[in-house]
Amino acid sequence: MSSPSPPPPEVVVKNRFLGFLIWQSITSSAIFILFKTLLLSPLTNTNLASPSLLSLFAFLIFHLSQLFFSASLALLSSPQPYSLASPLQLAVSLLRFLFVSDDHFSSRDFHRQANLYLSFFLFLAAASISGFLSVICVCGWANDGYDGVQLIGRIGLRGFAFGLLYACFYIYKQRWVLEFPIIQRPPFFSIKVRLPLAIEQALKLSSAAYVFSAVLLLFLPNQFKSYVTIKKFITEQIILYSGSLSVFLCWEISHHLHQVLHTKRFIFAPPKGSAAAETNPSEPLLAALEESSPGSLPQFLAYLDLCMVCENNVDTWRRAAFFEETGETYKRVVAVCLRPLEQLASTLGEGLQTHSVDKAYQQSNQFQSQTDLQQDPKYCKPLNNFQQCAWCARTVAFLTARSHKEDRYGVAQLSGSNAAVTSTLLSCLLAVEAFMGKKTNVQTPHQLMGPGGIKWATLSTGRRDTVVAKKRSGPVHSKAYAVADVLKTSIYCIISAFHDEMLTSDKAGLLEKDWLIGSKPLFGTRELLLQKLRLFLDFRAS
16 A cells, blocks of 8 residues: 655645635625624614525625635735736836737736736736625625615625725735745644734724725715715714725635735655655655746745754754765755855846946946835846745755765765855845945955955945935835845854864865855956855954
């Protein structure tokens, strides 16, 4: 009898989506019954102990509208942010796609932007329709004396405005990006922690949406705004606000459920003690990393699982399998983690080379040119993928550090992975620092200004300081600073584990041979990487 194996990554995502719909249905149903029973029933003098056919129909429509919203939420969500092109840029991409048939990159960019626009449009429509139906189901049948026109104009149209406003806020704040928590908690505890945040956010959004829809009501015809008494008007407003609060609370809880259930760690490994665990326990994880679509949720879950295996001591048997005798598994793990970092260094290096000018012009306009580079979305795109780059840097750093004691066969050193990891991390760091405007020069021995032989260019006073202040206050600089911080921490992790060996190699003149690749680095030169490595070796890099 064959041992059980973990399901494919696509099945994992499908199962989580189905589980999300089940939990969302339970919470939405509970909120509907709670608001109807405790808040709306005393105001309308309805007896919910014996529900009528109409109330059951309203509950069913409310449930289906929430499912429709949840399905569109799952369609829109992504583990990494995407930059939305302007309509003019989309039109240009469409023309290139139609008339330049051999331009593969234009075709891929057009398909991605078109799918992104379509996802946003479907989410706007789904949220608006869900708000229209949900508010009618919660508030409409709670008021007597409405005909169909008044029900749609007085209640439904304001519910439509609620959904449209929530969708615009959701897209503007990029809440559709899945945020993986630093500390993985059990799902029940995570949902319990996020529940007060969902209630607070629902109160704010419902209040803002109520005022917005009240202004919208002023432009409706008079037959939608007729009231018999002031008491009826006040009662209707209380019912409408309570109903909108229940709908926003359902949406907020659905958002938090989606975040928690889809970012939960999945273990890509066969059960411990099975035949597959004894022979090749790393194959399911490597298959998910190598065969999943780039930037997809299955690939992100695989990177998260790999990072936790390398950092923690929970699954030591899985990490020990990386250091198998042939070294093929270790090389595959390192290669799949270095790929995003290599892309980051290459893209930033290409941008810096493209924006470089002659020396005299560069000295007079250095920071302005750097600011233009940071505003180019083509070169800022790798920095948006911070989560994946952080996982990859931490994984290779901890795996290299662990090899100092756990690598019985010496595959990390013999395969050249240690030099590849160190060179890639240093190249990425130099590229990110250059992207932020930090200039690095290779100095001759008589020009050294401290350990490591790196002289950092000083900034002159005057107008340039103002430009740098503006540049450092932008969101792109914050992302670059976060990436640089992760890279420095990863390099220091390796330095701490191999400090004595590196000092010995440096005294013998073998540091460059043992810890740097022989070919040209992705960014900078081998001399520059060696000076930077010595700066880290002296714990002076900052």
